[in-house]
Amino acid sequence: MATKLSDATLAGLTTATVPTYDRAALTPGIVHFGVGNFHRAHQAVYLDRLFESGRDHDWAILGAGVLPSDARAREIFASQDYLTTVVAQSAAASSARITGGMTDMLPVGDVAATVAALARPETRIVSLTITEGGYFIDAATGQFDPGHPAIVADAASPEAPKTVFGLILAGLRARRAAGHAPFTVMCCDNIPHNGAVTRNTLTGLARLSDPGFADWIAETVAFPNGMVDRITPATGDREREIVLRDFAIADAWPVFCEDFMQWVLEDTFPAGRPALETVGVQFVPDVAPYEHMKIRILNGGHAIIAYPAGLLDIHFAHEAMADPLVRAFLRKIEQEEIIPELPPVPDTDLGAYFDKIEERFSNPKIGDTIRRLCLDGSNRQPKFIVPPIADRLAAGRGVGGLALASALWCRYCHGETESGAAIAPNDPNWDALQARSRAAREDPGAWLGMTEVYGETGRAAPFRDAFDGWLRALWAEGTEATIRRYLDGG
Template sequence: MKNYIPLNQNNLSKLKNRLKVPTYERSPIKIGVVHIGVGGFHRAHQAYYLHQLHEQFGATDWGICGIGLREADRKIYTIFKKQDSLYSLIIKHPNGEINSEVIGSILDFDFGVDAPEAVVNRMAHVDTKIVSLTITEGGYNFNPSTGEFDFENKDIQHELKNPNEPITVYGFLTAALRKRRDENLPAFTIMSCDNIEHNGDVARKMVLAFARRQDPELAEWITQEVSFPNSMVDRITPVTTPEDIAYLVDTYAVQDEWPVTCEPFIQWVVEDNFSNGRPELEKVGVQFVPDVKPYEKMKLRLLNAGHSVIGILGAIHGHNTINACMEDPLFVTYLRAFMDTEASPVLDEVKGINLESYKDSLEERFANPNIKDSVARICSESSAKLPKFLIATIHENLESGGNIKLATLIIVAWCYYHDKTIDEKGRPIEIIDAQTSELHKAAKLTNQDPLAFIKQESLFGNLAQNERFASTYSSLVKNVYKTNNIKKIMEQLLTE
């Protein structure tokens, strides 16, 4: 389409008759939240909630500054500088309805690779009340099996010797907190918004482990002054496609180089535990609770694990998207059986939640034909996800005598996925995982030793030594490798 308008602050007045744009003045808003890891999820979730707060209640102390700490963040940094940190959110409903609006809550973006001092100063600024994180499960730098901080990381080793040359999130957080302490400023809250069970507790443990090694006196100050609230976050946010960019051009004549798409469902449950104040997000639907753990566990063990269940099986069978998996009745039946017989029995009581209705809603959300969340995205970085989402459920069911066979098949399928690297239709599987090389090597040994894959203790702990699990796993390995037909094995398990 000709005559499209580039998205930026100066052009908002020209766009307001085409699509919904911020009605609030952005320039007077102070930056109260510094957010590390400005991916699609943050922009569809936390930034969206704060945008609503600005729109409805004029929250002038709670603008966001995005932070990129990796070279991979250069693209979003460049685009945000061009677009004045504005972006479009495209909400796709199951019935085909689409709502689009421009989000204005992110006011600036700092890039730590080029200007680390600017990032430290931004975090240390008196206006900054919260530093929030969406750095993915792998960004927390812990051993998945032991849960302990990984001091072997070369960037961590550099930061321990050179505190004024931060590279990782831990180097930046400690540098900024040291500066605030030295200037007698109150500490900021560190708020994890990642899909990790007890994410605030994990963030606290990792930050303190690093700080104690780098600067014990600072670690003591952090222990006393910094809050790390646990939070549960939820909104399905697929990877932006060229079609999404084209949709805005064709529909609204707006050029946005990196919009975000998402489902209509959104949820955020946070422990009300902040060092230095917080925005009144309860006004726009955020739930503040004394203890988020039951909600968090429910979401991780049902939604996130459920995604992995159908994603890994779907990758092997040859389904490309999650909604395609949900159009396959066998996948729907298998998913619900997993949620009902293996995940639900190990959950805690979740006040105010009807568990059956919640599981029904997950099926509906996964099946949204307009989201088309790719199986490759859901399977990406499974080595960081599965220990927390799925393997933890297996461990708990082994302890209680509960069912394990449906989840065990997912581990077998994950091994097969890394061994064969093609689906049942002979097409290459797109594998995105920091541990791809190690996983592939272990999977390739399966023909010699059926338990080779699960002997990776950093991922599986002592599962290979558990007689019941090892027996179930070995039997399924034999059947999967013999039949090369994952759906046949799924059917067998459901009828046993």
Template sequence: MANKTQIILNPLTLNKVKDGVRLPTYDRSEIKTGIFHFGVGGFHRAHQALIMDNLFTMGLAKDWGICGVGIMPVDQKMRDVMRDQNCLYTLVEKESSGQLNYRVIGSIIEYIYAPDDVNALIERLTKPEARIVSLTITEGGYNTNPVTGEFDLSLVQDDLKNPKNPKTVFGIVVEALKRRKERGVSGFTIMSCDNLQENGKIAKKSFLSFAEAIDKDLSTWIEKNVTFPCSMVDRITPVTTEVDRLKISEKLGVVDQWPVVCEPFIQWVLEDDFAAGRPTYEKNIVQLVKNVAPYELMKLRLINAGHQAIAYFGLLLDHFYVHEATQNDQIVKYLQSYMDFEATSTLDPVDGIDLNQYKSTIIKRFQNPNVLDTLARLAVDGSDRIPKFVIPVIEDRLTKCESVWLSTSVVVSFTRYLNGVDDKGKKIQIVDRMNEKLSVLDKKLRKDPTAISDAQEIFGDVVKNKIFISTFKEIYEKLQNEGAKKTLDWLLSKY
């Protein structure tokens, strides 16, 4: 946090910002709230908030300003920064050439930290102004069981017992919808922007399941009056470091306490299904379509699964940054082979996309040396990401009696990472919400790799497949005994 002697970025200090930084050219006082976004992190501020900023700059969508919403204890810091800076922040696009594009974003016009006054937030969501509730609550934030796909009610028992004082996004949003129903106010759109296949359908199932546990009639009303469009979002947005903060503040001439850095690439494919209107998204970057599924599959199974493919092998080979790992020819060949020989065959045709060019762009994006994305970030919560990004590729190929060496090796690399050391014996910090269960699995696998068949709760039914088990066992033993480099050579020799 800034000290009292520092000049902090806010509307009153914009005139002190140095030349070379793009500032909002629209009158923020004319922007009215229409979107309430849960989960204001780096990605949202580099993606949806940027697109809205572009629209406001064009003189469009002025009644679709963003109100950020935080519900987690860690969101208190964002609340404080947003208060100090009147929700302004700096976005820096880092090009591979080394050029840095600085821009102050003004599309988030207010921020609410729910625990401060949850009823006040619910009342705001009850008013007609709330027309879109958007979400970046992470892949694991939807409380779905990885095996059954069902919403886990055990995780929201406090909200079910105290619906007037909810703590989760499900409790808050459903209570607001309940009040809208009672007051004759129509529904709104719940728009997931998380990296999940059919994210809109998953969000719908989660919210309807929660609502049904409270009142079946309410669940029925929500199903009829609320829409849940699917979307595919893409932009690499690494964690903002202290070095980033210092350099950006130096460039600005004022202190930005929480800027955002990202790559130049951005994509948003969105199902055009909105209950209460929407911004003119099509005027800037967003591709509105009837069916997002082919785009979702392409992104999840190439980019997101590709991140998993390089994360664990990269860490085992003592790489730190993504661009370092993808300057390793062996890892690049492995990633390219995974995409070409296994993932691509599981995709549906995608209108307007040249898959070969798309895959080439992925590698170039990963190789951008200025983004400074870390492998450790990609490895966080692998127990959530592997089942959603990689396991579906394995399942599709097994159904068609096709080989799964490369896709299974991604799962194996994750389980080897659970050893907690790289191939040189250097410690690796494991960050995963299922740490305890993964630790038990790690011990079992070291004794007998076929114990992967006991990991159904983590990876789903695929672990019962005999071909998967035998493939997993062979790769696991190779990786444990001979290390990542020799294992990658061995895998690549099969293609």
């Protein structure tokens, strides 16, 4: 019989590692926006390990959110006393851990309660996992977008904020008025220079209504950059059923993830921080080399396997890696066009790092779907695929493999797999992408005209020529034959 997850049932659970620290004695030092799967498989696990070691119990998590889905999440978490089952999976084994580092979650939409929590002197870190697309960045310029409707609304009514950033500003205002030192703002999203991006968005919003306050934030608030890494698929009925079957735990929202995780952080926390270095977090003076490596090799690698696999009706990432063509396609691009452009990373062998990525992508236990990897290409391609193309072009080197990866994205957005199956909309801009993809079948330049994705790179003749040739080949010969031609040096 399954045990419903709660504080009252923890002592009787024998199928999972459970907290042995006194959860009632935890006090929150972190307000975290975006209590989704990645946060609960990453930051929350590190903190749970730290609390289990017997220290820093004043750094518990108080959850927060702004979306309707966050309100539903709060209901689920409250029903199980804010406990989460985290199932870490290697190819050979699975293990379950119940994490207990979140003590409560703020009512979604309650501005006064959220600002009061942010203003508490005990709140010394505000952290975020709000997805790569949640920072109000203009895709064409890569800079903060002051014209976004949500930003315009918060700037007009800073006393009634609706966005995460408007709430953070209100919290900082309240702290300054009360004479409390500002908290550190720690981005945990998978974006380049995530601390700098967060600073630009927060100060950009503040500047629209109070330039002096924006200057104060820029001068006094810390925004450490960080690199986060753990493959964490979405939760569905499959995951809930596995937790019931294999661990006899009834958890309405468990988290499944790989057994690997990494967190590299710049040590810039003037308000203090938990001793995360004691549980495996790397603190470094400059996170950029690690971030560059991870975004190019891992996230770029996901994009490389996603679209050919999607066109070939492959469902899971590990199934894509079991396909000799897709696996060879990934390795050739990584070894010839991505890894050679990366600067050295301290104490890291880039070749060995990619070998580990191959192993992680091949893990059959994760159940990471190709559809998830294909999601939101209009936001991910400019971050993961276009930059290495630009670097190769600047160095006068070829971009044949990366151009094919981009052409495969275009072909995917046409909305039909090689077998003729329909591809359901899989991007916030799906309609526009589909229209461009269909136009590009006759004129490949119609796709590269998306300056918000390609910028000046889309105008570079070597890339345009390579993209044009590959897209025409995809339509004339199909995905498998085109990838074979690339692998054969065609």
